[in-house]
Amino acid sequence: xxxxxxxxxxxxxxxxxxxxxxxxxxxxxxxxxxxxxxxxxxxxxxxxxxxxxxxxxxxxxxxxxxxxxxxxxxxxxxxxxxxxxxxxxxxxxxxxxxxxxxxxxxxxxxxxxxxxxxxxxxxxxxxxxxxxxxxxxxxxxxxxxxxxxxxxxxxxxxxxxxxxxxxxxxxxxxxxxxxxxxxxxxxxxxxxxxxxxxxxxxxxxxxxxxxxxxxxxxxxxxxxxxxxxxxxxxxxxxxxxxxxxxxxxxxxxxxxxxxxxxxxxxxxxxxxxxx
Amino acid sequence: xxxxxxxxxxxxxxxxxxxxxxxxxxxxxxxxxxxxxxxxxxxxxxxxxxxxxxxxxxxxxxxxxxxxxxxxxxxxxxxxxxxxxxxxxxxxxxxxxxxxxxxxxxxxxxxxxxxxxxxxxxxxxxxxxxxxxxxxxxxxxxxxxxxxxxxxxxxxxxxxxxxxxxxxxxxxxxxxxxxxxxxxxxxxxxxxxxxxxxxxxxxxxxxxxxxxxxxxxxxxxxxxxxxxxxxxxxxxxxxxxxxxxxxxxx
Numbered sequence: 001x002x003x004x005x006x007x008x009x010x011x012x013x014x015x016x017x018x019x020x021x022x023x024x025x026x027x028x029x030x031x032x033x034x035x036x037x038x039x040x041x042x043x044x045x046x047x048x049x050x051x052x053x054x055x056x057x058x059x060x061x062x063x064x065x066x067x068x069x070x071x072x073x074x075x076x077x078x079x080x081x082x083x084x085x086x087x088x089x090x091x092x093x094x095x096x097x098x099x100x101x102x103x104x105x106x107x108x109x110x111x112x113x114x115x116x117x118x119x120x121x122x123x124x125x126x127x128x129x130x131x132x133x134x135x136x137x138x139x140x141x142x143x144x145x146x147x148x149x150x151x152x153x154x155x156x157x158x159x160x161x162x163x164x165x166x167x168x169x170x171x172x173x174x175x176x177x178x179x180x181x182x183x184x185x186x187x188x189x190x191x192x193x194x195x196x197x198x199x200x201x202x203x204x205x206x207x208x209x210x211x212x213x214x215x216x217x218x219x220x221x222x223x224x225x226x227x228x229x230x231x232x233x234x235x236x237x238x239x240x241x242x243x244x245x246x247x248x249x250x251x252x253x254x255x256x257x258x259x260x261x262x263x264x265x266x267x268x269x270x271x272x273x274x275x
Numbered sequence: 276x277x278x279x280x281x282x283x284x285x286x287x288x289x290x291x292x293x294x295x296x297x298x299x300x301x302x303x304x305x306x307x308x309x310x311x312x313x314x315x316x317x318x319x320x321x322x323x324x325x326x327x328x329x330x331x332x333x334x335x336x337x338x339x340x341x342x343x344x345x346x347x348x349x350x351x352x353x354x355x356x357x358x359x360x361x362x363x364x365x366x367x368x369x370x371x372x373x374x375x376x377x378x379x380x381x382x383x384x385x386x387x388x389x390x391x392x393x394x395x396x397x398x399x400x401x402x403x404x405x406x407x408x409x410x411x412x413x414x415x416x417x418x419x420x421x422x423x424x425x426x427x428x429x430x431x432x433x434x435x436x437x438x439x440x441x442x443x444x445x446x447x448x449x450x451x452x453x454x455x456x457x458x459x460x461x462x463x464x465x466x467x468x469x470x471x472x473x474x475x476x477x478x479x480x481x482x483x484x485x486x487x488x489x490x491x492x493x494x495x496x497x498x499x500x501x502x503x504x505x506x507x508x509x510x511x512x513x514x515x516x517x518x519x520x521x522x523x524x525x
Contacts, residue, residue, distance in 0.1 A: 035362050160375050163367060166355055170325045171376045172348030217366035217401055 006243050011130050015249065018132040019235040021144040022192045023205060023253075027231035028151055029186050030206035031213065031224055035162045037092065041081060041183070042203035044096035045190035048077035048103030050199045052191075053124045054110035066124070067136050071191050077103060078187035082179055127198025127250035129239065136195055143188050150181060151224075158182070159220060196235070197250035205231065208257035215264045230260050276339045278303050278425055278457045279324060284333035286316075286323055292480060293319045297333070299476060299485045303424075304455040306448065308468030311478035317461045318356050320478065321429050325353060337425075349378075352418035356429040356461075363403040370398040373417045384420060391446070392416040393439065408434040415443060422454065429461045444471050466508065 006012050026042075033041055052070035061069045077099050084095035111121055123131070132140075151158065160168035161178045168175050186206070193202045213226035238253030245252075277300040284297040294316035301307055309317050322328040324335055326342045335342040338350060367375075373388060374380045389395045392412045402410060411434045418426060426447060432440045448471050450456040462468055468475065475491050477484040484497055491497055492510035 035365060037362070156376055159367065159371070163365060163372065163375065164355070166322070166327050167353070169327045170348070170351070170353040170355070172346065173376075214364050214366060217364075218368075219399075219401075220367045220371055223366040 003240070003244070006240065011132070012239070012243065014132045014134070014137050015129045015239055016236065018137050018140040018192075019129050019196055019239060019253070020232050021140040022189070022196050023209070023231035023235040024228045025140075025144050025147045025185075025189045026193050026205040027209035027213075027227040028147060028224060029182065029189055030208075030210040031227050032158055032162050032182055033186060034207055034210040034214070038096075039207050040093060040096050040203060041078075041186060042190055042193070042206035044081060044100035044103075045074055045078055045187050046194060046199045046202035047100040047107075049074050049191055049194050049202070050124070051103035051105075051107035051110065052077075053194075053199075054107040054114070054121065057121060058110050058114040064133055064135055067191055067195060068139060071188060074187045074191050075184055078183040079180065082183045086176070086179070124194055125199050126248065127194060127196055127201065129196045129249045129253075130243075132195055136192070140192055143185075143192060147185055147189070150185060154178060154181065197254055201250055201254045204254040204257060208254070208261055209234070212257070212261045212264050215261075215268050230257070234260060277301055277336070278305075278338060279459075280334075280336040281320075281324065282334045282336075284320070284323055284330050284335065286319055286328060286330045294323070294478070295481050297478075297482055299482065301457060301459070301474070303457055304451060305474055306451045306458045306472045307460070307474045307476060308465075308472035309459060309461045309476045309478060310463065310465045310468055311483075313463075315479045317478055318429050321353075321427055321459070321461060325351070325427065349376075349421055350424040352421060352423035352426045354414050354418045354428045354431050365401070365403050367402055368399050369394065369402055369405070369413045372402050372413060373420055375417065377421070388416045388420045391419070391442075393442070408436060408439070411435055412439060419446070419450075422450070423456070425457045425459075426450070427459045427461075430463070431460070432462075432467075447471070469510065 007016075030042070033039060049070055052073035053066055055073065056066050056069040059069075081092075081095050081099050084090050084098065085092045090098075157168070157173045157178045160171060160173055161175050165175050168178075189206070190202050193205045197205055209227040209231035212230045213223045216226055217223045234253050234256035237256045239249050241247070241256075242249035242252040279299075279301040281297055281299050285295045286293050297320060309320065311317050319328065323330050324337070324342075326335075326345070337345045338347060340347075369389070370385060374385060385398070386395065389398055392415055394409060394412050394416065397405060397409060397413065402413060405413065411431070415428075415431060418428070428447070432443060435443065444467070447456075447458050447460070451458045458472075460468065460472060469488065472488070474487055475484060476482065483500060484491055484494070486494075488510070492506065498506050
């Protein structure tokens with residue numbers, strides 16, 4: 001098969017567009033999360049997504065709307081993580097651990113109640129971007145627009161809160177509001193990313209492009225752009241190679257993200273040695 | 276109208292009073308030194324004034340407005356004791372950080388502020404790559420760039436070399452005298468504060484002394500608290516500084 005033939009398939013086109021949009025959103029939010037030391041929030045929210053999907057499947061909602069239906073529960077979970085972390089009595093990683101284990105445990109119980117793990121639930125565990133439907137494509141587009149608009153509108157606030165929360169408070173920035181917005185958007189991104197990489201690998205989409213871009217930092221803005229660039233590149237390469245080699249797309253996307261990270265690491269090391 | 280009015284402020288952490296029943300007011304153009312031993316609540320008081328912490332009891336007013344309704348944050352320049360969680364990988368440049376929150380990014384003002392703190396050559400460097408002293412200078416530049424009406428510095432000079440420390444103190448004193456900028460300087464160094472500040476607030480979970488240096492130096496209660504030698508040393512520094520000013524050396 002010719003390489004360009006794959007772009008003629010409708011499901012590949014949908015996968016590419018949705019993948020690019022979701023990867024860009026995840027990378028944008030991921031940079032703020034990594035710098036705030038909330039890297040594992042994606043993991044925690046993904047596990048909660050598992051519980052939410054189990055609820056949705058148990059209720060019997062059509063698979064077409066599972067992503068949409070799982071959103072409210074995951075958003076509530078993200079607020080629970082935020083509330084726990086801002087109480088100052090529980091560290092962020094512990095708070096993520098609590099919500100994460102609750103999500104997984106609830107998911108397993110609910111899956112068992114609905115007659116065991118079925119194909120639908122497995123598809124969410126490991127993801128399959130090639131099955132993105134029109135509803136999810138539309139949702140990805142809407143979320144992309146919202147996230148980009150929010151990042152542009154709140155750029156100064158997000159920058160200040162990420163740099164130093166107390167300093168941001170002294171500038172009159174409502175840090176609580178900024179944090180809630182960041183957590184809610186991350187929960188939406190995690191639900192969508194579940195379709196791309198699967199619950200097991202959602203955090204990779206949030207963390208890896210940001211980490212790769214941070215190795216090349218020249219300024220905050222360029223780091224954001226670079227993170228999106230690496231994320232989009234990994235999605236496009238991942239989908240094409242997954243299709244050509246008949247391998248799972250989600251895992252291939254994550255592998256490309258890791259390849260980019262190691263390549264950038266190596267290039268940086270080499271340039272240091274040459275100096 | 277006082278620039279800051281603190282009334283009966285109490286802040287508790289885990290049930291223990293960190294500061295209690297703090298009351299004072301600060302008029303425009305006054306240079307106030309806040310001193311006290313470790314754990315005396317100096318930084319906690321500052322964080323309550325800026326709304327970073329919420330007191331259990333009492334009231335804070337900034338520029339005549341209750342802290343809960345205060346919105347003119349551009350009038351305040353603040354330098355925290357240390358950046359609470361500076362990530363060494365933070366990808367912001369010195370220029371980006373100094374201009375953080377500015378509605379209008381003016382390159383001329385930026386360059387002038389950078390040069391004032393002798394960090395013009397660091398504008399495009401990432402903040403995480405700098406030494407602690409350079410970071411501190413960048414943060415000072417950030418606090419000063421707007422020429423705010425109220426400057427609050429929490430232990431600002433700990434990482435600065437003597438030359439930059441002198442630039443910093445002279446600059447803030449000049450801003451206080453010529454522009455009427457109100458300055459609060461939190462420090463351990465009561466000797467330094469005597470050279471620059473007009474008013475003194477000695478804190479040890481509660482207010483031990485609040486008033487002018489003149490009152491401090493003639494207060495028998497303070498002689499009892501500090502001992503005559505320490506009090507004399509502090510007041511001698513202050514008198515020397517006033518004398519130098521009167522002779523036009525500054």
